[in-house]
């Protein structure tokens with residue numbers, strides 16, 4: 571089994587098994603500024619940590635375009651949601667941002683900029699440094715990213731050691747701190763446990779701990795709560811919102827579930843068949859959907875209580 575750090579970088583586990591528009595809380599803005607990611611000038615808007623400009627993804631083998639131009643800008647502490655049905659191109663878009671598109675896919679147009687650097691122009695070593703320290707991800711099915719025969723704490727410590735060059739002892743201590751920061755109740759105990767001893771929600775917290783180990787400024791959560799039951803899903807979404815507020819972490823939240831995206835995000839992109847059919851502030855998309863497909867998504871959710879994410883005065 572490849573080590574956890576490698577699996578997270580390449581996203582192989584998945585392959586193996588197949589805030590309001592730009593308005594951040596003062597706390598998040600402060601955290602982002604402290605992290606050196608504040609506004610370019612006192613009066614100007616914050617510089618983006620991630621910018622996708624008309625990103626197109628093609629299948630080299632089949633000679634066809636799969637993703638037909640995605641643009642989004644993520645500033646520190648902001649959250650963008652990508653919603654759409656299975657196969658609409660959400661994951662490929664995220665993988666393009668992470669620089670881990672699997673063959674035969676490749677970026678055929680547009681650009682991905684991280685911290686102002688076009689990643690296409692980066693040498694692999696520089697890109698490896700940037701990834702993890704700047705952008706990180708959590709996917710569905712956390713158990714598949716962990717080695718079942720190694721204690722959780724040791725696996726996190728290994729990532730910390732590799733990514734941050736800490737001693738074994740310091741890395742173990744850091745692993746427990748990370749488990750505490752993702753609000754696991756008894757981090758020392760969890761650290762000494764094996765993956766099979768933990769619930770799905772606890773495992774997803776462990777993976778989030780790993781993803782934030784190197785202090786990234788962007789976290790991509792790709793269907794990170796899909797496999798969890800509704801209560802646990804809500805707890806994980808709260809955790810992501812808390813990390814965003816406390817640390818200025820910018821989020822890309824991918825889900826087929828509009829309610830998940832509505833809960834966390836300032837801006838929403840709706841994708842279908844590789845195309846962005848609607849894009850705007852979460853409020854606008856939820857209250858004034860323009861595309862028929864977005865209306866369908868909203869209608870599907872009415873029975874699941876999407877209303878609670880829409881403000882009553884807007885509905886009046």
Ligand SMILES: Nc1ncnc2c1ncn2[C@@H]1O[C@H](COP(=O)(O)OP(=O)(O)OP(=O)(O)O)[C@@H](O)[C@H]1O
Nearest residue numbers: 585636654655656657658659660661662663672826
């Ligand atoms: N590794 C792969 N091999 C072959 N085809 C793939 C692979 N990954 C994605 N695709 C194809 O590319 C298209 C976009 O897939 P993508 O995974 O980005 O969709 P998605 O919106 O994330 O769907 P899901 O919610 O099911 O993950 C789909 O037609 C899919 O079948």
